[in-house]
Amino acid sequence: MQVFYDRQSFSEYINALKEQNKKIGFAPTMGALHAGHISLYNAARKENDIVISSIFVNPTQFNNPEDLEKYPRTIEDDIQKLESSNLVDAVYIPKVEDIYPNGMERKHYDFGGIENEMEGAARPGHFDGVGTVVEELFLQVKPDNAYFGEKDFQQLKIIEKLVDVTDLDIKIHGVKIHREESGLAMSSRNMRLSEKEKEASSVIYKTLKKVDEWFRVISIPEIKKRVDEVFHRDDMELEYFLIADENTLKEVDFFSTDHSYRAFIVVNVGKVRLIDNMHLN
Template identity: 40%
Template sequence: MKTYSTATALRAAISAARRAGKTVAFVPTMGNLHEGHIELVRRARREADVVVVSIFINPLQFSASEDLSTYPRTLSADKEKLFAEGVQFLFQPPVEEIYPEGMDSHSKVSVPAISEKHCGASRPGHFTGVATIVNKLFNIVQPDVAVFGEKDFQQLSVIRKMARDLCMPINIIGVATARAEDGLALSSRNGYLSEEQRQIAPVLHRILQETREAIACDYDSYSVLEAHAEQVLRDAGFEPDYFNICDARSLGEVSPDTEEVVILAAAKLGSTRLIDNVTLTMNPSADWGMLAAN
C-alpha cells in the first residue's frame, strides 16, 4: 500500500494504473476505521481492480460546537487494517492540501432541499461541507465506483443527488450498515460512550425496528409512531434530535406513491450523537437500488 499526501502524486499513481487498464474504486473516510469501514473496502475490492481510500477529517463539515478537535485519530491502526485488506493507495492529505487558501474563501458545493432537513436542520452547513469535500475528492481520484455506508442514509442521498445533478460518471454504491451483535450501528463515535451508555445505545435500533414492524402491519399514523419512539428514547436516557418516517427517495413526507420508506433517527446519549435508520419496501415491484432493509 502506498500513501500519498498530495493530489498531484495520487493522480499520477492513478493515471499509471489506468494506463495499465485498471478500474478504480474509492472509499472516502475520516479514519478511526472499524468493521463497517472494512466492509466498504471489501465491497470496493469486488467492484474494481484498484482501491483508493482517503483518510481526511474534514473541518468544513464540523460546526464550532462539534467535536473536530476530539474526533478520534488512529492512523497507525488504520493503515494496518487497510494494508491487510489489500488497499493499493491511501490518500492522507493535510488540511492545507485540501483548503490551501482556507475554508472561508474556498468554493463550496450545496445540494438544496435534501440537505436541509433531518441532520441538515440540526447541523446547518454540515452537508455543504460533506458535498464540497466529496466533490473535491471525486475530482482528485476520478473513480469508476465510490462506496459509502447506508448508516449515513441522508449523506448517501445527498452524494447520490450531487453526482446525478453534476453529471458525474461515478457509480455510487451503498453498503448495508454494519452492526454489533446487539444491533448498535458501528460508528467511530461509539468510542465516546461510557460502559453504561453502551448498554443503553441499542435501544435506538430496537425502536427503529419496532416502528418498521408497525408500518409493515399497516399502522399508518406516522406522527403517533414518531412521538412514541421519541418518548421511548427519552425514557431510556436519550435526548432525541429527530425521529422521522419519510420517503426514501426524497426524504420528504410519505405519500401514496412512496415505494420505499426510510425511518431516520438521531439522538444524543450523554454527549455522543448517534444516528441510525431502517428501510421498508412499500411496493414489492419497486426497484431503484436501495430497497434492502438494514
C-alpha cells in the same frame, strides 16, 4: 498497500493507473476506522481492479468547533486496519492544503432541497462542506465507482446528487449498515461510549425494528408517540425521530403504496450523538 501523504505523489500514482485502464473503486473516510468502513472496501474489491481509501477529517463540514476538536484521530491504527484487511491497494492521507489550496471555503451546491432536511435543518452549510471535500477527492482519485454506507443515508443521497450536478462520471454505491452484535450501528463515535452506554444504546436498533413492524398496522403519529415513550429515560435524549420519503427525504405523516420510506433517528447518549435509520418494508 501504498500510503500517500501528499497530492503530487498520489496524482502520479493515479495517472499511472489510468494509463493502464485500471478500474478504480474508492471510499473516502474521516478515519477512526471500524468494520463498517471495511465493509465498503469489501464491496469495492468485488467490482474493481484497484481499491483506494482516503483519510481526511474535513473541517468545513463541522458546524461545532468542539466536535471537530473531539473527532478521534487514529491514523497509525487506521493504516494497520486497512493493511490487515487485504482489501485496499492504496490510502491517501492529504494535508489540508492538498484539499483546500485556496483556503478553507465551502462551495455552494443546489442539491434539490434534500440538503435542508433532517441533518441539514440544524446544520446550515454542512452538506456544502461534504460536497466540497468529496468533489475534490473525486477529482484527485478519479474513481469509476465510489462506496458510501447507508448509516449516513442523507449523505449518500447528497453524494448521488453531487455527481449529477457536477457531471462526474462516477457510479455511487450504497452499502448496508454494518452493526455490532447488539444491533448498534457501527460508528467512529461509538469509541466515545462507555460499555454501559454501548449496552443501553442497543435500544435504538430495537426501536427501529419495532417501527418496521408498527409501520404495517398503525399510523405515523401513533408510531412517533410510541418512539417518544421508549426514550423517556434519564440516560438518553431523543433528538428527533421521523419517517421520510426515501427519494425526497421529506418527512411524511401518512403512507402511500407507490413510495419508499425510511425511518430516521438521532439519539444523544451522554455527550455522544448517535444516528441510525432503517428502510421500512
